[in-house]
Amino acid sequence: MVGRDPTEIEKEIKSRYVLTSKDYENGLRQGKLLGLKCKDCGAITCPPMIVCQRCGSINVMPTELSGKCEIMTYTVIRVPPEGFEAPYIVCLAKTVEGPWIVGRLDYDPQKMSEEMLGKTVKIKGVFAFSDKYTGGEHVCPVFGLA
Ligand SMILES: [Zn+2]
Structure with missing residues (x-):
């Protein structure tokens, strides 16, 4: 096999999602607007993505807007x-x-x-x-x- 095992890559990507689209929608159902706060630049990303919308850092944590x-x-x-x-x-x-x-x-x-x-x-x-x-x-x- 050339390169990395696709299931390993998928597992790694999933482990980086600290807030999924499903979490975002469940938050909305409960009256909460959830997003991500970047620990590197402080920017807020919403709806959630895998990285900070401003600087691309993966060092993000869930936050409520x-x-x-x-x-x-x-x-x-x-x-x-x-x-x-x-x-x-x-x-x-x-x-x-x-x-x-x-x-x-x-x-x-x-x-x-x-x-x-x-x-x-x-x-x-x-x-x-x-x-x-x-x-x-x-x-x-x-x-x-x-
Ligand atoms: Zn950032």
């Missing part, structure tokens, strides 16, 4: 993917800790406008969904005006 965010951009979905109901608003929000996260905005899609950009929102719950591609139920944050 405030859930307070600012709306940076949005789109109103009027033609939904299979299994979803429209209209609804998807927005990209910047957490006060720094990272940008995606979620739904609990607001009237007919009234949504650019005046909402910069508004302060807070995570007020989750939207649960399952589709034929990802298998199993997933959740995303739902933001409400603060």
Whole structure:
């Protein structure tokens, strides 16, 4: 065999995940926004990845974010993917800790406008969904005006 055993590589990668996507979603279900704090540069990474979003260090630890965010951009979905109901608003929000996260905005899609950009929102719950591609139920944050 050339190189390392693939199962060993997989095991090593799994051992480096201090916070998985599943942990992130379970946190959201419990009303917590979880991310990673870098022990080298102090940056916050959210949603979790294997490395620090800023410096690439693997020296990261789980941390809880405030859930307070600012709306940076949005789109109103009027033609939904299979299994979803429209209209609804998807927005990209910047957490006060720094990272940008995606979620739904609990607001009237007919009234949504650019005046909402910069508004302060807070995570007020989750939207649960399952589709034929990802298998199993997933959740995303739902933001409400603060
Ligand atoms: Zn870092």
